[in-house]
Amino acid sequence: MGNSKHQIKEQVAHVLNLPQDLVLGRAILSFIGRNEVYIENYTGIAEYNSNSLKIETKNGLINFKGKNLVVDYYTYDEMKIVGTIDEVKFE
Amino acid sequence: MQHKILNYIKGNLTVKLISTNPERFFNICAKKGILIWNIINKGVYCHFNISIKDFMTLKDILHKTNSRVRILNKKGVPFFLYKNRKRKGFAIGGILFLMLLYCLSFFIWDISLEGNYSYSEGEIVDFLSENKITHGLLKGSIDCDAIEKSIRNKYFDVTWVCAEINGTRLIIHIKENFDSEVVQKETDPYDLVANKDAVITSIITRSGTPLVKAGTEVKENDILVTGAVDVYNEIGEIDHTNYVNADSDIYGQTIYEYQDTFTMDYIIKEYTGEEYKNYYSDLTKIKFLFKMNDNHYEKYDEISEDTHFKILRNYYLPIHFGNIQYKEYVEIEKKYTKEEAEQIANKKLELFLENLTKKGIQIIEKNVTIDVGEKYCKSYGTIDVIEQLGKVSTIDMNVEGPEEK
Numbered sequence: 001m002g003n004s005k006h007q008i009k010e011q012v013a014h015v016l017n018l019p020q021d022l023v024l025g026r027a028i029l030s031f032i033g034r035n036e037v038y039i040e041n042y043t044g045i046a047e048y049n050s051n052s053l054k055i056e057t058k059n060g061l062i063n064f065k066g067k068n069l070v071v072d073y074y075t076y077d078e079m080k081i082v083g084t085i086d087e088v089k090f091e
Numbered sequence: 092m093q094h095k096i097l098n099y100i101k102g103n104l105t106v107k108l109i110s111t112n113p114e115r116f117f118n119i120c121a122k123k124g125i126l127i128w129n130i131i132n133k134g135v136y137c138h139f140n141i142s143i144k145d146f147m148t149l150k151d152i153l154h155k156t157n158s159r160v161r162i163l164n165k166k167g168v169p170f171f172l173y174k175n176r177k178r179k180g181f182a183i184g185g186i187l188f189l190m191l192l193y194c195l196s197f198f199i200w201d202i203s204l205e206g207n208y209s210y211s212e213g214e215i216v217d218f219l220s221e222n223k224i225t226h227g228l229l230k231g232s233i234d235c236d237a238i239e240k241s242i243r244n245k246y247f248d249v250t251w252v253c254a255e256i257n258g259t260r261l262i263i264h265i266k267e268n269f270d271s272e273v274v275q276k277e278t279d280p281y282d283l284v285a286n287k288d289a290v291i292t293s294i295i296t297r298s299g300t301p302l303v304k305a306g307t308e309v310k311e312n313d314i315l316v317t318g319a320v321d322v323y324n325e326i327g328e329i330d331h332t333n334y335v336n337a338d339s340d341i342y343g344q345t346i347y348e349y350q351d352t353f354t355m356d357y358i359i360k361e362y363t364g365e366e367y368k369n370y371y372s373d374l375t376k377i378k379f380l381f382k383m384n385d386n387h388y389e390k391y392d393e394i395s396e397d398t399h400f401k402i403l404r405n406y407y408l409p410i411h412f413g414n415i416q417y418k419e420y421v422e423i424e425k426k427y428t429k430e431e432a433e434q435i436a437n438k439k440l441e442l443f444l445e446n447l448t449k450k451g452i453q454i455i456e457k458n459v460t461i462d463v464g465e466k467y468c469k470s471y472g473t474i475d476v477i478e479q480l481g482k483v484s485t486i487d488m489n490v491e492g493p494e495e496k
Contacts, residue, residue, distance in 0.1 A: 071117075
């Protein structure tokens, strides 16, 4: 049931051309090269050390791997990560 | 950048967080709207920055997440003030400085001129100082209207003046009349007479009686167009004479003599590369010269640079500083070669012709010989031109009066 509800939402968003981050709660990642990334629409930090950072979103985890990862700022709506990002994995 | 300055003013802390679950701590902070930045994971513990205000509210969260914090570094204005709370001299100095700055802003420290063309800035500033408008005057005592009036009265070809006080500057805007010859309107009737010997090429008369026509040779002061207009009656006799202002476009061929001589020897300056600078600073009338070197050059150029100290764009202070540069040179005597001399003579001639053309004079022919001698280079000859003729000469009614009778 939950799955079909999600599918309907997705289709409505697609047909009506609504922003997916609002309707479906999808995270927005904006990369500036590999050294900076702005993240919006998350629920929290799941795990953090200097080599990996796991961000919790409504649709699962996003796993950043890299070196010297620093959270430049962290607020309720937006966060910025600096460092050398090697890979991004959606889990 | 703005963010950083604001953080510095409000004061912020670098904090070390010792916790088993730092992620939870950060998440709760984010939910509660506490801004933290520069989170660095150092393995066992984390570093982060937080404002003073938010730091005070951390107690509950720390208790909840079972973690501890330790302050590593304090930055910002509140900490700076607290540290220097006992330094009274420093505070007094700061206040005195601000007061001095405020007091100095009551005076005029710079007078500048804009839009001047033929009058130099120095000339007008000198004129103003004669009228007791100088640097260091109280701003309130300056009457801009009076300044405008005095400049307009003194300089007739200044068509528009505006004096304004901006910061500690007195700015005088000027508009000059570029037509240097002011056309005087004669009320008495006048003739047009030749201002030099010429052969008339064309004449178009608007008012008055023309006495010459194209092709006539005239001498200087010959009447070209007279202001006396005869009115005839039916029989063809002169009934009476009307006097008008003669007005006519008269062009005539005239001859300009051209003569120019210059010596073949000339002296050039060659800089030896030896130079040094002296610096100075100037406090109203007291000049401090920082002498680095004594001047021992025989011949030298002096180049000085002056900077008027100011804060912002228009807040000038009575402090000048600058440098004087001394450059040594030696004089070397040289002689022009024949080609060089000819070139220079040609250039001079061209410049002369160009000046004529600028005046609206049409050049027909030039016969100029350049004679390069041993000591001098002479160029001489004549230039045939077509130019406008005629100058105003009032009619003396008393002389012509008896003739009429």
